Amino acid sequence: MDRVLIVVPAWNEEEAVGDTVREIFAALPDVDVLVVDDGSTDRTARVARAAGAMVLELPINLGVGGAMRAGFRYAVRHDYDAAVQVDADGQHNPVEVKDLLAELGHADLVIGVRFSGKGAYHVAGPRKWAMKVLAVVLSRVTKTKLTDTTSGFKATGRKTLPLFAENYPTEYLGDTIEALVIAARGGCKIVQVPVNMRVRRAGTPSHSPLKSSIYLFRAGFALVLALIRRWDIKSNADTPLPTEVKA
Amino acid sequence: MSVATQILGIVASLVLVAGIIEMLRRRQFTEKYAVMWLVVAVIVLVLAIWPHSLVDLANLIGIAIPTNLLFFVAIVFTVGVSVHQSWELSRLESETRKLAEDLAILRLEIEEKLKDKADN
Numbered sequence: 001m002d003r004v005l006i007v008v009p010a011w012n013e014e015e016a017v018g019d020t021v022r023e024i025f026a027a028l029p030d031v032d033v034l035v036v037d038d039g040s041t042d043r044t045a046r047v048a049r050a051a052g053a054m055v056l057e058l059p060i061n062l063g064v065g066g067a068m069r070a071g072f073r074y075a076v077r078h079d080y081d082a083a084v085q086v087d088a089d090g091q092h093n094p095v096e097v098k099d100l101l102a103e104l105g106h107a108d109l110v111i112g113v114r115f116s117g118k119g120a121y122h123v124a125g126p127r128k129w130a131m132k133v134l135a136v137v138l139s140r141v142t143k144t145k146l147t148d149t150t151s152g153f154k155a156t157g158r159k160t161l162p163l164f165a166e167n168y169p170t171e172y173l174g175d176t177i178e179a180l181v182i183a184a185r186g187g188c189k190i191v192q193v194p195v196n197m198r199v200r201r202a203g204t205p206s207h208s209p210l211k212s213s214i215y216l217f218r219a220g221f222a223l224v225l226a227l228i229r230r231w232d233i234k235s236n237a238d239t240p241l242p243t244e245v246k247a
Numbered sequence: 248m249s250v251a252t253q254i255l256g257i258v259a260s261l262v263l264v265a266g267i268i269e270m271l272r273r274r275q276f277t278e279k280y281a282v283m284w285l286v287v288a289v290i291v292l293v294l295a296i297w298p299h300s301l302v303d304l305a306n307l308i309g310i311a312i313p314t315n316l317l318f319f320v321a322i323v324f325t326v327g328v329s330v331h332q333s334w335e336l337s338r339l340e341s342e343t344r345k346l347a348e349d350l351a352i353l354r355l356e357i358e359e360k361l362k363d364k365a366d367n
Binding site for chain 2: 172
């Protein structure tokens with residue numbers, strides 16, 4: 001079987017991360033779980049280790065993009081075939097990782113998205129328009145039908161891994177919007193798979209009108225930026241060969 | 248103001264806008280700085296195209312000499328930028344310190360591990 005690494009970015013998630021890791025092992029006994037502790041000030045790393053995960057403890061907070069990048073670099077260095085992002089807050093169901101991995105056979109990047117029929121996730125107002133525009137534009141860029149581009153639930157295959165290890169965006173929203181543009185420019189095939197997003201175990205999502213307007217503006221800016229930026233896509237830049245690491 | 252000076256102003260501000268966009272494209276700055284400089288570039292461009300807007304604005308606020316408004320805004324902005332940069336620099340310093348500390352700890356831990364291995 002392919003070697004699969006589940007990457008769990010976690011920032012101050014001591015309440016949720018333990019259950020998330022245990023749930024991943026229960027659903028997928030053959031995978032390795034890497035929790036990237038993004039400079040937490042609570043006991044996230046200890047809880048994750050106790051649950052049986054490998055833990056990368058980042059000494060400073062790098063944001064979701066930075067944490068995922070660390071995970072991708074680890075995956076490339078240790079020669080994994082695929083890396084799947086599963087959020088620590090429990091909104092991604094580990095059982096559905098299998099659905100994502102199944103698609104990696106003929107695609108290089110698989111996004112688990114919430115469909116109108118599947119999963120209870122309510123969005124309205126500016127945030128909804130932003131997601132619509134993003135979906136339309138990014139569908140054209142990636143030449144595939146995408147209905148929701150802001151999902152973090154993604155499976156990254158062999159072709160995309162070195163690309164992301166080197167170029168994964170660390171800016172706000174970059175890990176969802178710009179990452180897709182980079183993958184498309186790097187010639188990766190992208191597909192989406194319907195999944196159920198669950199209610200988070202800890203923390204509450206923000207839905208105030210002001211916040212979603214700011215979100216709309218920032219998403220638009222991030223999109224324009226992603227589209228006009230030049231990407232000198234280098235896939236195997238300076239990540240050392242796996243043999244070097246194993247020795 | 249003659250047409251020639253106005254064209255000079257417009258050309259100069261277009262060069263500024265183009266330069267900022269090109270640096271953005273080459274990923275020479277991150278999003279937060281990009282937004283700030285784009286706003287500055289657009290304001291400069293607007294003033295170059297409609298110089299009279301500066302006079303109107305100065306009259307509205309009650310500043311007799313319009314250029315003084317421009318200088319005032321520019322100085323406030325420059326001070327703001329340098330305060331912000333000091334803040335960023337301090338943050339970077341503390342991050343570097345943390346990285347150095349972690350590196351030193353790792354080095355010790357690896358040395359101890361190697362020693363253990365040699366002893367056994």
